[in-house]
Amino acid sequence: MPEVVYTQIADDLRARIASGALRPGDAVPTEAELAERWSTSRGPIRNALAALRAEGLVETARGRPARVVERKATQAVDVSVPFTRWARDLGARPGARTQELSLRRAGTEKGQALGVDPGDTIVSVVRLRFLDDRPTMLERLFYTEEVGRLLFSVDTDAISITEFLGSQGHPIVGLQHEIDAVAADEQDAALLEVPQGTPILRLSRTSRDAEGRIFEASEDRYLSSIVRFTVSGSGISPDGQYLRAVGG
Secondary structure (H helix, E strand, O other): OOHHHHHHHHHHHHHHHHHHOOOOOOOOOOOOHHHHHHHHHHHHHHHHHHHHOOOOEEEEEEEEEEEEEOOOOOEOOOOOOOHHHHHHOOOOOOEEEEEEEEEEEOHHHHHHHHHHOOOOOEEEEEEEEOOOOEEEEEEEEEEHHHHHHHHHOOOOOOOOOOHHHHHHOOOOOOEEEEEEEEEEHHHHHHOOOOOOEEEEEEEEEEEOOOOEEEEEEEEEEEEEEOOEOOOOOOOOOOOOOOOOOOOO
């Protein structure tokens, strides 16, 4: 009987979280309140909360009620999936608000990333991305001029840029990802609505065409409170190393 009771309690709380009756950050009813409601002892209550904690639905800490945790959208970094398609696969509504679409000189850093001279013209895009109207990621995209100029003919708020460029003869055939954590700068803070200095996840990408030429260098800056990254591996490398240290 106690096992049945704790399962019923867990099912009830799980349903309330799924429906939005209990939202991220909300306190779950106390053990005493749940025990009174279900006419049971605190043992089944604690078992129910432990089950929800194991599922990543609630967090518990000594001295305060359990709270509903922020569910994080997961994105794999070993594959490339356009944000729009990824959002829809999650069951979320994707959105975009373009902050900048301009021609500019490459400069040393972007010229090196794109394989062009510092004085060459490139196309710069800054676009804020949303999941269900919630600011989630800030894109900083840089394209070689030939490819980037295609974006001036479309509404970049209404398309997947990756899919559009692919339809125009510029699909991503090869890419390299690099992920790190950075502090939100002034632009990140303003657009992602977080304090400056907040840790955010940066996914840097270099995209190549079928001929192996680089045509895009980008930085996607995700709120770590919403998104987490996963990496799949096929096993341990022959020399036993699976992480590479960089920096000093």
